[in-house]
Amino acid sequence: MKQAMENILTMAEGNTGSLTAIARVAKQAIEADDKERNAYRWTRINNEYCGNPRYVVHFLQCMPKTWVDEKEKYAMTCKLMNKIGGRKYNNKSYGDGIVFSSYSLPGLEQQITDLKNSIK
Numbered sequence: 214m215k216q217a218m219e220n221i222l223t224m225a226e227g228n229t230g231s232l233t234a235i236a237r238v239a240k241q242a243i244e245a246d247d248k249e250r251n252a253y254r255w256t257r258i259n260n261e262y263c264g265n266p267r268y269v270v271h272f273l274q275c276m277p278k279t280w281v282d283e284k285e286k287y288a289m290t291c292k293l294m295n296k297i298g299g300r301k302y303n304n305k306s307y308g309d310g311i312v313f314s315s316y317s318l319p320g321l322e323q324q325i326t327d328l329k330n331s332i333k
Contacts, residue, residue, distance in 0.1 A: 253322050256307060261314055268318065269302050269310040275325055277332040293332070297324045 255268045276290045283289060287309055291301045294311050302312035315321045 253318075253325070255318060256310075258302075258307075258312065265314045266316060267312055267314050268321075269307055269312045272309050272311050275299070275311055275329065277329045279332060293328065294325070297321075297328060 253270055253274055255270055258267050258269055260266055272287050272290045275294050276286055277293075280286055280289060291299070291311060294300075294313075297313075298315075299311040299313050302310040313321055
């Protein structure tokens with residue numbers, strides 16, 4: 214779908230009229246698709262012993278893009294996320310996850326993004 218929208222966008226760049234409206238809609242669809250694809254998918258799990266909420270995310274969403282060819286991706290990502298409070302979470306219902314204890318998911322997502330971007 215993204216490819217079709219990009220084709221419409223390139224065709225409409227030189228034209229005027231109704232094609233520009235279609236191009237605007239295509240651009241909005243592409244941006245929405247990219248935003249959804251990059252969103253973190255959190256799973257709520259049981260609270261800590263003192264009542265703080267905990268959330269799990271799959272390690273691939275926390276892994277920097279430069280580590281795609283590494284052998285020990287999960288261990289390296291867990292070690293990286295330890296810097297901001299992430300811990301290894303591996304059980305039968307959710308394998309290869311990283312658990313965080315947080316009241317503010319948007320703030321946590323920003324920390325993860327900043328940490329991923331700091332790795333070159």
